[in-house]
Amino acid sequence: MSGADxxxxxxxxxxxxxxxxxxxxxxxxxxxxxAGANLAAVNYHxxxxxxxxxxVLARRxxxxxxxxxxxxxxxxxxxxxxxxxxxxxxxxxAPPLRLGGTVNREEGHGYRQRLCRMFGRISxxxxxxxxxxxxxxxxxVGSRFERALAAALPGKSAAAIWWRIHFVVGAMAHxxxxxxxxxxxxxxxxxxxxxDALEDQLVAFAAGGMSAAEPPKARRKKSALGAR
Amino acid sequence: MSGADxxxxxxxxxxxxxxxxxxxxxxxxxxxxxAGANLAAVNYHxxxxxxxxxxVLARRxxxxxxxxxxxxxxxxxxxxxxxxxxxxxxxxxAPPLRLGGTVNREEGHGYRQRLCRMFGRISxxxxxxxxxxxxxxxxxVGSRFERALAAALPGKSAAAIWWRIHFVVGAMAHxxxxxxxxxxxxxxxxxxxxxDALEDQLVAFAAGGMSAAEPPKARRKKSALGAR
DNA sequence: GTTCGATTCAAACGAACGTTCGAATAGGCT
DNA sequence: AGCCTATTCGAACGTTCGTTTGAATCGAAC
Numbered sequence: 001m002s003g004a005d006x007x008x009x010x011x012x013x014x015x016x017x018x019x020x021x022x023x024x025x026x027x028x029x030x031x032x033x034x035a036g037a038n039l040a041a042v043n044y045h046x047x048x049x050x051x052x053x054x055x056v057l058a059r060r061x062x063x064x065x066x067x068x069x070x071x072x073x074x075x076x077x078x079x080x081x082x083x084x085x086x087x088x089x090x091x092x093x094a095p096p097l098r099l100g101g102t103v104n105r106e107e108g109h110g111y112r113q114r115l116c117r118m119f120g121r122i123s124x125x126x127x128x129x130x131x132x133x134x135x136x137x138x139x140x141v142g143s144r145f146e147r148a149l150a151a152a153l154p155g156k157s158a159a160a161i162w163w164r165i166h167f168v169v170g171a172m173a174h175x176x177x178x179x180x181x182x183x184x185x186x187x188x189x190x191x192x193x194x195x196d197a198l199e200d201q202l203v204a205f206a207a208g209g210m211s212a213a214e215p216p217k218a219r220r221k222k223s224a225l226g227a228r
Numbered sequence: 229m230s231g232a233d234x235x236x237x238x239x240x241x242x243x244x245x246x247x248x249x250x251x252x253x254x255x256x257x258x259x260x261x262x263a264g265a266n267l268a269a270v271n272y273h274x275x276x277x278x279x280x281x282x283x284v285l286a287r288r289x290x291x292x293x294x295x296x297x298x299x300x301x302x303x304x305x306x307x308x309x310x311x312x313x314x315x316x317x318x319x320x321x322a323p324p325l326r327l328g329g330t331v332n333r334e335e336g337h338g339y340r341q342r343l344c345r346m347f348g349r350i351s352x353x354x355x356x357x358x359x360x361x362x363x364x365x366x367x368x369v370g371s372r373f374e375r376a377l378a379a380a381l382p383g384k385s386a387a388a389i390w391w392r393i394h395f396v397v398g399a400m401a402h403x404x405x406x407x408x409x410x411x412x413x414x415x416x417x418x419x420x421x422x423x424d425a426l427e428d429q430l431v432a433f434a435a436g437g438m439s440a441a442e443p444p445k446a447r448r449k450k451s452a453l454g455a456r
Numbered sequence: 457g458t459t460c461g462a463t464t465c466a467a468a469c470g471a472a473c474g475t476t477c478g479a480a481t482a483g484g485c486t
Numbered sequence: 487a488g489c490c491t492a493t494t495c496g497a498a499c500g501t502t503c504g505t506t507t508g509a510a511t512c513g514a515a516c
Binding site: 025131190202210215 | 250252253359363366367370387388390391394395396397398399400402403406409410412413414417426428429430431432434435436437438439441442443444
């Protein structure tokens with residue numbers, strides 16, 4: 001927040017503001033003001049607002065995906081060969097949830113939450129260039145985890161596994177984004193700042209969903225059957 | 229698309245464009261052009277862009293929440309008293325997924341998808357006024373389903389149930405938003421236009437996650453334990 | 457001390473934004 | 487016909503956006 005170079009300060013400020021307001025609703029003037037930099041610095045260091053957004057994402061996604069794969073590999077070596085579903089899920093979810101752990105700790109307690117929110121928010125953000133950028137970053141990791149889950153869940157169709165990976169990503173992203181709304185809704189019954197509890201809850205839920213029996217193939221609701 | 233009054237045409241166009249680009253990234257000029265209306269018509273009929281966004285949401289949320297509660301009540305009456313978790317989940321998920329079913333059918337096959345995307349997108353959208361508006365609309369329905377799930381899941385803590393409702397909402401919203409990205413990623417292995425299959429997959433996943441055992445309370449990861 | 461590349465700065469650019477206004481138009485009522 | 491209300495329209499408002507420019511400033515190398 002104080003002593004870094006301008007480029008990093010801009011990345012930090014952009015990360016925070018994108019987390020709070022989203023890409024389209026955040027202006028370069030907000031960012032440079034928060035970063036204590038000149039307005040022109042963004043275009044000087046990054047070229048454009050779009051490139052800045054990509055840089056903000058890229059700074060976090062790489063390490064996260066690296067740690068995901070590292071954890072997944074560690075699972076394969078520790079056990080005989082087959083990893084438990086919950087462990088695979090945890091290898092996938094923990095890195096983004098614990099993103100703050102790998103980052104400068106002096107930023108205070110709100111830092112991890114802010115990072116998480118940025119990640120959740122921007123992963124549902126719209127601009128097509130961000131969409132394709134994220135898809136590219138996810139392709140390899142997604143395939144690796146799909147294979148691991150398929151091995152841990154014999155009998156499940158590939159389509160079902162892909163669907164459920166998507167559900168897990170959604171649950172994670174939405175939670176990171178709206179956790180304080182949930183805290184407010186439940187009268188602080190759910191505490192989003194307790195990352196350990198959140199991770200456990202999310203892993204338990206996702207593993208349970210992953211392991212659920214596949215629905216029957218054919219089914220028609222009310223058109224042919226007079227059920228009610 | 230053709231014969232309705234201006235107010236409805238604007239609502240339809242805004243719904244579609246908000247679904248595609250989000251609130252902040254969609255301009256009133258895009259909306260009125262798509263609607264075949266004059267730019268000033270938005271402010272005449274709705275007062276402001278914010279009020280238009282609220283109207284777009286309100287038109288769909290009311291019927292959806294009504295049908296959710298109606299399905300939930302139907303469950304309570306049909307069975308002895310206790311509904312299955314999957315049935316409660318389906319009562320919660322089917323109305324937004326099948327939103328298009330209650331709407332003008334002549335719009336074509338893409339219509340339902342578009343509606344779904346709008347719903348998924350705007351439920352993760354940022355502007356604070358939309359956030360609070362959505363939270364207000366969700367409060368009652370959320371409480372009702374929390375109670376129903378608590379009855380169907382004896383032994384689960386209220387916090388766990390709320391967390392998991394949140395996870396389910398996230399899985400749904402993210403899927404509605406990014407389904408075509410998933411289709412592309414998996415080489416059309418997952419077909420988002422097959423609403424029946426999507427509903428079944430999502431219900432199975434969510435019910436499995438809901439029913440999963442709660443994680444143990446205390447747990448510390450790597451700080452105290454030297455597990456690698 | 458001077459030179460030179462890298463960075464910062466104030467100022468402005470044209471474009472697009474949400475909103476407003478007053479005149480024009482349409483359609484029912486007497 | 488004439489009137490009244492509701493709606494539509496073109497045009498402009500002031501503001502803010504992302505980006506560009508050219509001069510000022512810095513820091514090391516010589």
